[in-house]
Amino acid sequence: MRVVYSEDHRLHFPQAELSGGQFVTPFERPSRVEYVLNRLKERQLTDIIAPDAVDMEPVRALLDPGYLSFLETAWDEWKKEGMAGEIIAANVPARGMHLDRIPTNIDGKVGYYCHASETAITRGTWAAALSSVASAQTAQRLVAAGADSAFALCRPPGHHATADQYGGYCFINNAAVAAQMFRTSGADRVAILDIDFHHGNGTQSLFYDRSDVMFASLHGAPQEAYPYYLGYADETGRGAGEGTNLNYPMPFGTDYATWSAALDDAIARIRAWGAEALVLSLGVDAYKDDPISFFRLDSDDFTDAGRRIGAMKLPTVICMEGGYAIEAVGINTVNVLEGFKGA
Numbered sequence: 164m165r166v167v168y169s170e171d172h173r174l175h176f177p178q179a180e181l182s183g184g185q186f187v188t189p190f191e192r193p194s195r196v197e198y199v200l201n202r203l204k205e206r207q208l209t210d211i212i213a214p215d216a217v218d219m220e221p222v223r224a225l226l227d228p229g230y231l232s233f234l235e236t237a238w239d240e241w242k243k244e245g246m247a248g249e250i251i252a253a254n255v256p257a258r259g260m261h262l263d264r265i266p267t268n269i270d271g272k273v274g275y276y277c278h279a280s281e282t283a284i285t286r287g288t289w290a291a292a293l294s295s296v297a298s299a300q301t302a303q304r305l306v307a308a309g310a311d312s313a314f315a316l317c318r319p320p321g322h323h324a325t326a327d328q329y330g331g332y333c334f335i336n337n338a339a340v341a342a343q344m345f346r347t348s349g350a351d352r353v354a355i356l357d358i359d360f361h362h363g364n365g366t367q368s369l370f371y372d373r374s375d376v377m378f379a380s381l382h383g384a385p386q387e388a389y390p391y392y393l394g395y396a397d398e399t400g401r402g403a404g405e406g407t408n409l410n411y412p413m414p415f416g417t418d419y420a421t422w423s424a425a426l427d428d429a430i431a432r433i434r435a436w437g438a439e440a441l442v443l444s445l446g447v448d449a450y451k452d453d454p455i456s457f458f459r460l461d462s463d464d465f466t467d468a469g470r471r472i473g474a475m476k477l478p479t480v481i482c483m484e485g486g487y488a489i490e491a492v493g494i495n496t497v498n499v500l501e502g503f504k505g506a
């Protein structure tokens with residue numbers, strides 16, 4: 164399996180994340196990728212290439228132009244305004260306020276385009292986000308050209324990013340862009356399977372009204388887990404998209420028996436629907452020792468999950484999402500890839 168990866172991910176490394184009322188070193192940090200790369204090499208998975216230049220057309224096809232322009236210019240505007248630190252949202256349009264009037268002040272704009280203030284923007288965030296989506300795009304092109312699968316080692320991740328909001332460490336929804344590219348490269352029905360511990364709220368929102376992209380997510384129940392305000396089982400799609408959104412929220416302490424039963428159900432639904440291509444949002448934070456999650460998967464379980472997903476035999480782009488038990492991220496990620504290939 165070819166791996167697509169850009170060193171430019173390192174351009175995004177905020178100094179701090181707001182967590183538990185303190186500023187801490189962000190859980191989503193560059194070393195996550197280094198652990199995955201090291202493990203790939205240990206396992207002789209060394210077919211690693213850099214992405215082609217980003218193609219903004221499929222990005223613009225999905226995302227709000229004002230949001231993209233905000234991401235591109237936010238750092239310069241922030242600094243021009245005299246802000247000393249990194250960009251952190253301190254205000255958001257809450258209940259009863261205007262959701263459709265965008266402030267001109269950068270502090271106001273930041274809150275408008277942000278849904279979770281743990282995520283900071285730095286000088287290199289835009290360039291890193293572009294390199295991340297470029298990796299997903301290159302992986303999709305490889306698969307569209309005939310490869311059975313490809314792994315985009317995306318960083319920053321993408322599945323929490325909506326058409327016009329960043330948060331949850333995500334800025335551009337890489338998996339969604341890959342799915343959109345499958346549509347334009349000839350697949351009539353594309354499924355996105357999201358096995359990250361956290362609900363893929365961004366991906367859900369991007370395709371909620373559409374009948375051509377199915378979204379299935381296994382995640383911590385929103386009552387207990389970020390992103391808290393989306394991800395319930397009764398969110399099944401809207402209008403033409405009714406029936407193509409599948410949420411599997413699961414409680415604290417969920418083990419592999421329960422989790423894999425949900426996975427099997429999602430796989431069966433995707434198959435029955437007739438998906439012609441698959442995008443896998445691969446987070447490995449369902450791992451038992453993940454510091455910000457609460458499922459109980461062990462490293463071997465990721466191999467088995469990869470095998471079940473690989474048995475679908477669909478052309479597949481795998482996009483890296485979360486996983487924060489730093490030293491296990493490499494093992495668990497590569498276990499999924501090896502299980503997938505061995506299926």
Ligand SMILES: [Zn+2]
Pocket residue numbers: 359360361446448484485486
């Ligand atoms: Zn996650």
